[in-house]
Amino acid sequence: MTGRVGRRALVSSIGALAGTAALSGCVSRAETPPTRSRSESGSTVGGTSVADRAQEVRSFFGPRQSGVDDVPQAFLTLVALDLAPDADRDTLRRLMAVWTDDIARLMDGRGTLTDQEPELAARPASLTVTVGWGRGAFEAGGITPPPWLTPLPAFQIDQLQDRWNDGDLVLQVCADSPVTVAHAVRRLVTGAAPMAVQRWVQRGFREPLLDAGAERMRNLLGQIDGTVNPTSDDPHDEPLIWDDGSTWLEHSTGLVVRRIAMDLDRWDRADRRSREHIMGRRLADGAPLTGGTELSPPDLEALAEDGFPLIDTFSHVRRSMAQAPHERFLRRSYNYDDPPSGTGVSDAGLIFLAFCADPVHQFVPVQRRLAEADLLNVYTTPIGSAVFAVLPGCREGEMLGGPLLSS
Amino acid sequence: MRTTRSVLGPAAVAAAAVLTLGLTGCGADPAGEGPISSTDGAPGAAATSPAVAPTVDPGDVLTLEDGWAKAVADTGEHAMTGVFGILTNPTDTDIHVVGARTPMAGLVELHETTMDGGAMVMREAQGGFIVPAGGTLLLEPGGRHIMLMELTEPVPAGSTVEITLITEDGTEVTASVAARTFAGAEETYAPGQPAHTSTGATETHSS
Incomplete structure (x- = not known):
């Protein structure tokens, strides 16, 4: 989690110089606890004023x-x-x-070079734009791709629709304002023509x-999502997320996108006990059915009075647990x-996004186990799938992908 | 920054302009970042222009911040594009830009917008551009801009265009600007004649 003082802090000094209202010098929310608002607005979220959150960079x-490893913002548009x-x-x-130039400006709360509505960029609201390449980009550029960058193997639970699959490039655009996201996406995608054209768009939201920074989100099945995530702060976890150079490029990562449709009509018919049994966790707090808190390890050996495991053999938590570090x-x-496109009430689900240094090595074994048997599969169906290589970052004056493109 | 001139004295504006220069070096695309070299292009320029010190630091004379050009695929007699950005004059003397040139265009003109018969039209700015002392001049679609005509090569998005601005005293300032995909800048252009309505991807030009 590399956060530095955003340029906004410097911009604010110019603002002060120019006699205009000084902006607060904001740093990434991911590394600094929210501070009390200095604005007059009394409206706060999570202890931070709305005005301050709007200016976070x-x-x-x-x-x-x-x-990638920063605190997830509330709104996502994913464009392939x-x-x-x-x-x-x-x-x-x-x-x-x-x-590179457009994203640097937008994340800093400024319009792009050609921007005729830069006011829509003025609330960066923790905007991030993360750029990844699909296999097609490497092929077009005549560049050797990471060894793991292939479509995921077909899983028997998949009902993939081509309109949600693959892509030569991906932009993951996230912010705490949906207006900020919409504007950034519009500028970045229209600015990419005629070099690249939009393939698919997925929009998502969290609470x-x-x-x-303190709580996991809930998915639309009501389950806490993202428990026991690896963290870059743990030296043992860090190489799981960020390539240390042993697989592909140092500071790169892989992005697995799975669009998972949820059958909420069927889920409505499942009572809470059944739902917890399917998951192997309590709905209220996410704790394993064997007790403790959300972060307690499940006791897979524990038996109920009837002699069966407390955490079902085919529960989601058991099947998805790592079998190797x-x-x-x-x-x-x-x-x-x-x-919804038809007569149904809902077209809902999860835009499952997983970052890891080597998706084939780390993700595929887990997905394979879940595809073989997972009680949750009755309610969820993967309908889209894509894998991208997330490029390392760049310094000022450099370009994303620069070292790959320079030769 | 373009609105600061009325607020600040020249010294403060100059300081702010310097900061802006540092701040805008943020992309990997050096093209968007403006200035940055100037030379005395015309022999004897300093002698004819006591207003600009001959020993002035290049780049302190005039800069084009956030410069960009509309990307175009066409070349030839009717192919044209516009260059936009913020001209910044950190000196304490007005700077009069009288012309510009680029190897990519057979003809370069300084354009401005006027109302003609109820419609906004572009025409050559006969008097050039005045960049006020310690101030800025905005070049933008629908307003003042530098018009490149008779393009000798396409201007693909993400490439750069070298453009040299020529001031009244003969000083030349060369900037590298970024070519960007842009849907606008389709205004009509009236080179001293009735306006022509554009239907193409760029401004029309009656030759």
């Missing part, structure tokens, strides 16, 4: 990209793009030059009225609740 420049058919390394280089990954998922 995360660092774009640094060895690693933002939007395809390169133009005749795209080559020069195309990719020009696109990365445009995006915005939550201290996301490397079978872990950073989940940073978002809910979706889109307008």
Whole structure:
């Protein structure tokens, strides 16, 4: 979690110089506890005023990209793009030059060079834009991809729809304001033409009225999501998230996108006891059915009075638990609740996002176990799948992907 | 920054401008970042212009901040594009920009917007651009801009365009600006004639 004082702090000194209202010097929320508002607004969320949250800035420049191990913002738009058919390394280089400059400005609360509505960028609201390449980008550029960058193997639970699959490039745009997200996406995608065109868009949200640094979000099944995530602060976990250079590039990571539809009509018919049995966890606090708190390890050996395991053999928690130390990954998922296309009430689910240094090594074994048997599979169906290589970050004056594109 | 001139004295504005220079070096795309070299292009320029000290530090004379050009795919007689950005004059003397050139265009003009018959039209700014002392001049779509015509090569998005501004005293300032995909800047252009309505991707130009 590399956070530094955002440029906004410097901008604010200019604002003060110019006699305009000074902005507070904000640093990443991820590393600094929220401070009391200095604004006159009495409206607060998580102890931080709305005005202060609007001006929070995360660092774009640094060895690693933002939007991975920092505190998840409330709103997500995930856009996959395809390169133009005749795209080559020069195309990719020009696109990365445009995006690097645009993203640096947007995350700093400024409009892009061509922006005719920079006011919509003026509330950065912890905006992060994370750039990843699919296999097609490497092929277009004649660049060797990470060894793990292939479509995931087919799982028997999958009912993938091509409109949610794959892509040459991905932009993960997150902020605590949906207006900020919408504007950033619009500028970045229109600015990418004709080098790349939009392939699919997934919009998601988390609980915005939550201290996301202290609590996990809930998905639309009502379950706490993201318990026992690895953290960059733990030296044992860090190489699970960030490549240390042993697999591909140092400070890179992999992004697995799984669009998981939830059958909420069927879920409505399951009572709370059944739901907890399926999960192996209590709904109220996320603790394992064998007791403790959300963070307590499940006791997989514990038996109920009837002699059966307290945590069912096919419960989600048992099937998804790491069977080896490397079978872990950073989940940073978002809910979706889109307008239904047919007569149903809901088109809802989870935009499952997992970051890990090597998806094939870390993610695939877990997904394989869940596909083989997981009580939750009755209610959830993967309908989209994509894998991207998240580039290392860059310093000021450099370009995302620069070292790959320079030769 | 462009609104600060009325608030601040020249010294404060100059300080702010310097900070802006440092701040805008934020992209990997050096092209968007403006200035940055200036040379005495015309022999004897200093002698004819006592207002600008001949020993002035290049780049302190005039800069183009956040400069960009609309990307275009066409070349040839009718291919054209515009250059935009913020001209900043840190000196205590007005700077009169009288022309510009780039290797990529056969013809370069300084344009301004006027109302003509109820419509906004572009036409050549006969008097050039005045960048006020200690102030800025905004070049933007729908307003003043530098018009590149008769493009000799395409201007793909993400590439850079070198443009040299020429001041009245012959000082030349070269900036590298970033080409960007942009849907606008389709205004009509009236080179001393009735306005022509554009239907193309760029401004129309009647030659």
